[in-house]
Amino acid sequence: MEQTFDVIVLGAGPVGENAADRASRTGLSVAVVEAELVGGECSYWACIPSKTLLRPGAARDAAAQVPGVADPGALDAGAVLAWRDEMTGEGDDSGQVSWLESIGVTVVRGHGRLVAERVVEVTPARTVDDDGPGEVHRLAARCAVVVATGSEVTLPPVPGLAAANPWTSREATSAETVPESLVIVGGGVVGCEMATAYADLGAHVTLLARSGLLGGAEEFAGEAVAAALRDAGVDVRLGADVRAVSRPEVGGRVSVEVDHDGSTEQVEAAELLVATGRRPRTGDVGLDTVGLTPGDPLTIDDSTAVTGAGEDPQGRPWLYACGDVTGRVATTHQGKYQARVAGDVVAARFGPGDDPTAQVPPSGTWSPYAARADHGAQTQAVFTRPQVAWVGPTEREAREAGLAVQAVDYDLSGVAGASVTSPHYAGRARILVDTGRRVLVGATFVGPDAGEMLHAATIAVVGEVPLDRLWHAVPAFPTVSEVWLRFCEEYGM
Numbered sequence: 009m010e011q012t013f014d015v016i017v018l019g020a021g022p023v024g025e026n027a028a029d030r031a032s033r034t035g036l037s038v039a040v041v042e043a044e045l046v047g048g049e050c051s052y053w054a055c056i057p058s059k060t061l062l063r064p065g066a067a068r069d070a071a072a073q074v075p076g077v078a079d080p081g082a083l084d085a086g087a088v089l090a091w092r093d094e095m096t097g098e099g100d101d102s103g104q105v106s107w108l109e110s111i112g113v114t115v116v117r118g119h120g121r122l123v124a125e126r127v128v129e130v131t132p133a134r135t136v137d138d139d140g141p142g143e144v145h146r147l148a149a150r151c152a153v154v155v156a157t158g159s160e161v162t163l164p165p166v167p168g169l170a171a172a173n174p175w176t177s178r179e180a181t182s183a184e185t186v187p188e189s190l191v192i193v194g195g196g197v198v199g200c201e202m203a204t205a206y207a208d209l210g211a212h213v214t215l216l217a218r219s220g221l222l223g224g225a226e227e228f229a230g231e232a233v234a235a236a237l238r239d240a241g242v243d244v245r246l247g248a249d250v251r252a253v254s255r256p257e258v259g260g261r262v263s264v265e266v267d268h269d270g271s272t273e274q275v276e277a278a279e280l281l282v283a284t285g286r287r288p289r290t291g292d293v294g295l296d297t298v299g300l301t302p303g304d305p306l307t308i309d310d311s312t313a314v315t316g317a318g319e320d321p322q323g324r325p326w327l328y329a330c331g332d333v334t335g336r337v338a339t340t341h342q343g344k345y346q347a348r349v350a351g352d353v354v355a356a357r358f359g360p361g362d363d364p365t366a367q368v369p370p371s372g373t374w375s376p377y378a379a380r381a382d383h384g385a386q387t388q389a390v391f392t393r394p395q396v397a398w399v400g401p402t403e404r405e406a407r408e409a410g411l412a413v414q415a416v417d418y419d420l421s422g423v424a425g426a427s428v429t430s431p432h433y434a435g436r437a438r439i440l441v442d443t444g445r446r447v448l449v450g451a452t453f454v455g456p457d458a459g460e461m462l463h464a465a466t467i468a469v470v471g472e473v474p475l476d477r478l479w480h481a482v483p484a485f486p487t488v489s490e491v492w493l494r495f496c497e498e499y500g501m
């Protein structure tokens with residue numbers, strides 16, 4: 009069977025869904041191909057379940073820190089897991105499929121691979137009732153293909169690790185019971201969030217990190233998270249080098265050999281989670297058939313066109329990519345931003361509107377056709393306790409990029425809003441000021457609900473708001489946002 013659409017999107021994660029939506033808005037016909045669940049990793053095994061697992065512990069701690077509130081006690085793990093299941097719809101993606109269909113996007117189930125320029129073959133996913141693989145569909149795109157196939161977990165080549173059948177983030181976010189003990193390898197975002205969640209749920213957690221925690225953030229953020237995890241009973245071992253793993257019995261206890269503090273130790277636990285990063289999922293999407301290298305990230309320009317994939321006779325690129333598959337920042341919100349750009353670019357370049365500004369390479373401009381915020385205004389919120397949230401580069405990254413910056417730090421417990429939140433409030437924030445232009449280029453917040461404080465900073469960075477104007481943005485009393493006034497004062501205003 010062969011069908012033709014104007015646009016084919018490979019992958020219906022949060023990013024592919026958004027690209028399909030935007031591309032269809034000027035009347036182009038769009039099909040989206042999905043191998044597993046519409047909604048992708050984020051909805052079923054990443055953002056939504058992990059944040060649901062983290063929320064009860066955060067709520068309990070917040071209550072416990074306010075005088076006069078009765079001790080909320082330990083979490084009811086069963087109820088937490090049940091809420092997580094409710095939030096992920098227990099793997100039922102019919103709501104997301106209905107939404108796509110309601111906006112006129114065709115959903116094709118199966119694994120899609122490019123077999124030539126603008127041609128995709130879809131191998132249907134097998135179900136329990138299948139006798140074998142079903143009929144392969146051939147889809148042709150009149151205009152463009154958008155690849156949004158996300159990323160997949162990587163396992164480091166540690167002897168015995170793969171054979172020990174460890175958890176990855178999928179198992180950690182979908183577990184039906186809480187193991188008595190959990191050893192986590194990797195001190196990045198997944199490792200720190202899952203250490204927090206499983207300690208909340210009552211597991212004895214050991215976190216093995218080869219350097220500090222949260223390497224992508226300012227150093228003081230990782231230090232605050234390490235201290236808080238230790239206070240919560242997590243055995244945090246920094247500078248730990250995992251040498252070997254063994255699990256003699258299937259489903260039995262796991263033993264991790266680790267070099268730490270100059271000696272070799274064995275860490276034993278009921279379960280092992282590997283959280284050592286992800287790679288773009290491009291190994292099996294037919295990149296070789298269009299002159300690209302399978303396994304590599306899809307390098308894009310700021311219009312999200314894939315570099316090296318070629319153009320049509322009118323000079324319009326035909327292949328686009330967005331989300332984790334590009335190897336840029338791997339977060340849902342930044343991927344969806346790229347998806348809005350990709351969809352709008354495709355709609356403008358191929359749709360009836362024919363907006364000429366979409367044809368111009370929009371490098372360096374704040375245009376709807378350029379993912380400009382990927383450079384210097386990318387955001388991330390980590391839902392540990394304390395939360396860590398940042399926009400733009402760290403101080404070190406800014407200096408390495410040749411920017412003349414001044415870091416302005418403030419202890420968040422010093423503002424009145426912190427004292428009325430809790431007598432135990434602890435947090436720290438930093439802004440980075442480009443001293444030449446007197447504008448903000450980055451900010452980091454560490455503290456309770458830091459993620460909710462981030463967007464003011466993001467607006468200041470993207471808007472390139474001069475500090476002299478920021479001085480007139482008066483934060484309400486008594487909120488923690490009064491730190492903005494303190495930043496200005498500390499800078500000498």
Ligand SMILES: Cc1cc2nc3c(=O)[nH]c(=O)nc-3n(C[C@H](O)[C@H](O)[C@H](O)COP(=O)(O)OP(=O)(O)OC[C@H]3O[C@@H](n4cnc5c(N)ncnc54)[C@H](O)[C@@H]3O)c2cc1C
Nearest residue numbers: 019021023043048049054055120157158331332338339340
């Ligand atoms: C544990 C965890 C927690 C996270 N928490 C957060 C968070 O709180 N906030 C945040 O912003 N980010 C978070 N992230 C990151 C976030 O999940 C990803 O950035 C996001 O899912 C990327 O979206 P995507 O659409 O690019 O990829 P995915 O969500 O991976 O979706 C890709 C889709 O493509 C499909 N697909 C792949 N190959 C093919 C093919 N050949 N044919 C057809 N379909 C295919 C897949 O089945 C999948 O549905 C988290 C990640 C993890 C692992």
Ligand SMILES: NC(=O)c1ccc[n+]([C@@H]2O[C@H](COP(=O)([O-])OP(=O)(O)OC[C@H]3O[C@@H](n4cnc5c(N)ncnc54)[C@H](O)[C@@H]3O)[C@@H](O)[C@H]2O)c1
Nearest residue numbers: 164194195196197198199218283284285286338389390391
């Ligand atoms: N709240 C959020 O936005 C959120 C939450 C979870 C995940 N994510 C995204 O998911 C992606 C994957 O997260 P992740 O934590 O798996 O990756 P990561 O890149 O954040 O962290 C991986 C960590 O593992 C360490 N590591 C790598 N190899 C190792 C080895 N052999 N032994 C020991 N440690 C090793 C690295 O040094 C790093 O600290 C990230 O890009 C992140 O942006 C986002």
